[in-house]
Amino acid sequence: MVCDWVLLLHLTCSSEQHLVPSIITEFIMPTPSDLQQLKENYVQHILEGMDMQTMEQLCWDLLMDAYDKCTWDEITEEITDLYDENTLIDLIPDAK
Numbered sequence: 001m002v003c004d005w006v007l008l009l010h011l012t013c014s015s016e017q018h019l020v021p022s023i024i025t026e027f028i029m030p031t032p033s034d035l036q037q038l039k040e041n042y043v044q045h046i047l048e049g050m051d052m053q054t055m056e057q058l059c060w061d062l063l064m065d066a067y068d069k070c071t072w073d074e075i076t077e078e079i080t081d082l083y084d085e086n087t088l089i090d091l092i093p094d095a096k
Contacts, residue, residue, distance in 0.1 A: 076088055
């Protein structure tokens, strides 16, 4: 696979005369495949840095954000499609 962008690592001197690595990026237009792989790598990096509680909170936030846009009818239809009417009845507020 030909890399569509190149990272060149070189050493530069800081004001304290220590060698400090810096990265120069020469950008040559990434392909859609490069973008997809970058996204997948980034998601993997994020997930690897999370504990279970943080991951659960992220799922909660993402699901709530998606369902905040739904109407009553859309949500109840999804629940009955994915589960059943008994589950819907159990989840309806004050139906317990």
